[in-house]
Amino acid sequence: xxxxxxxxxxxxxxxxxxxxxxxxxxxxxxxxxxxxxxxxxxxxxxxxxxxxxxxxxxxxxxxxxxxxxxxxxxxxxxxxxxxxxxxxxxxxxxxxxxxxxxxxxxxxxxxxxxxxxxxxxxxxxxxxxxxxxxxxxxxxxxxxxxxxxxxxxxxxxxxxxxxxxxxxxxxxxxxxxxxxxxxxxxxxxxxxxxxxxxxxxxxxxxxxxxxxxxxxxxxxxxxxxxxxxxxxxxxxxxxxxxxxxxxxxxxxxxxxxxxxxxxxxxxxxxxxxxxxxxxxxxxxxxxxxxxxxxxxxxxxxxxxxxxxxxxxxxxxxxxxxxxxxxxxxxxxxxxxxxxxxxxxxxxxxxxxxxxxxxxxxxxxxxxxxx
Numbered sequence: 345x346x347x348x349x350x351x352x353x354x355x356x357x358x359x360x361x362x363x364x365x366x367x368x369x370x371x372x373x374x375x376x377x378x379x380x381x382x383x384x385x386x387x388x389x390x391x392x393x394x395x396x397x398x399x400x401x402x403x404x405x406x407x408x409x410x411x412x413x414x415x416x417x418x419x420x421x422x423x424x425x426x427x428x429x430x431x432x433x434x435x436x437x438x439x440x441x442x443x444x445x446x447x448x449x450x451x452x453x454x455x456x457x458x459x460x461x462x463x464x465x466x467x468x469x470x471x472x473x474x475x476x477x478x479x480x481x482x483x484x485x486x487x488x489x490x491x492x493x494x495x496x497x498x499x500x501x502x503x504x505x506x507x508x509x510x511x512x513x514x515x516x517x518x519x520x521x522x523x524x525x526x527x528x529x530x531x532x533x534x535x536x537x538x539x540x541x542x543x544x545x546x547x548x549x550x551x552x553x554x555x556x557x558x559x560x561x562x563x564x565x566x567x568x569x570x571x572x573x574x575x576x577x578x579x580x581x582x583x584x585x586x587x588x589x590x591x592x593x594x595x596x597x598x599x600x601x602x603x604x605x606x607x608x609x610x611x612x613x614x615x616x617x618x619x620x621x622x623x624x625x626x627x628x629x630x631x632x633x634x635x636x637x638x639x640x641x642x643x644x645x646x647x648x649x650x651x652x653x654x655x656x657x658x659x660x661x662x663x664x665x666x667x668x669x670x671x672x673x674x675x676x677x678x679x680x681x682x683x684x685x686x687x688x689x690x691x692x693x694x695x696x697x698x699x700x701x702x703x704x705x706x707x708x709x710x711x712x713x714x
Contacts, residue, residue, distance in 0.1 A: 438530035448561030460627035473529035564596040589624035
């Protein structure tokens with residue numbers, strides 16, 4: 345290449361009309377120094393091995409903990425066996441934390457409560473992991489995942505770990521891999537696992553099958569409390585928290601608390617040997633936050649003494665087994681090569697009215713089972 349030459353788009357008949365020239369590039373000293381400095385070198389695209397993830401989780405490496413959760417949540421077929429191997433090795437190190445589920449209607453202040461509650465737990469010397477589930481769009485499938493932004497103080501605390509995950513259409517306001525993620529966080533040494541659900545109302549009963557203590561956040565001034573939250577979700581709660589009990593809202597919060605306690609008197613307790621009660625608290629003034637933790641500790645002590653605590657975890661393991669069976673059947677059905685080929689054809693026939701839905705399903709399962 346010559347030192348300077350005219351670009352190909354110049355007019356050879358009128359070269360003076362083109363002022364541009366092409367020159368050979370030269371590497372600057374700054375660029376060369378950046379290449380030599382490993383600090384600015386591009387990270388390797390290689391995924392960490394199971395051994396690296398295993399050691400990183402047990403040693404509390406947050407980066408490897410996050411990558412381990414990402415691996416477990418992955419839908420990619422090549423990640424499944426690797427994730428199962430990691431879970432198998434981490435399982436003996438899990439099960440030592442208290443698992444708390446937190447739900448409530450949108451606007452009840454779940455994120456602000458969790459931040460105040462988590463900061464209180466961290467001040468006691470406990471390590472807290474927050475698994476926050478954000479709703480996924482039914483149109484685009486995307487999620488905002490803004491819980492770290494809402495929990496600004498807690499996200500900066502070295503004793504806390506916040507992991508937002510999309511619900512991905514999963515009923516119950518939880519991610520389909522929330523159980524596995526919870527076990528990984530326990531293996532990483534977290535003392536308290538807080539699971540914040542989407543907050544969609546009565547459909548969040550599935551969270552009951554994966555936590556030790558189930559907490560329902562409610563607001564004042566939402567109308568008839570019994571009609572507002574319905575009976576189903578209240579029967580599953582181990583405690584009802586009337587949130588934002590501060591300032592001019594405090595008298596209303598106390599009235600709401602009495603109303604809920606009157607309702608709970610007629611409902612069957614969610615946990616045998618435990619009386620569910622309503623409590624008030626405020627993330628703003630921090631009033632009632634420590635009392636909520638004392639209630640949970642009392643619940644844990646009584647549950648372990650009576651054996652209910654361990655019995656609940658055994659039942660949850662059984663439910664987990666059945667949930668994974670359903671997930672595996674769903675996965676293998678839709679990834680079956682014959683089903684992939686046949687399904688679009690049957691879909692079109694059903695849409696055109698040439699086949700009934702029931703007959704199309706029967707044909708698909710005959711093909712799958714054969």
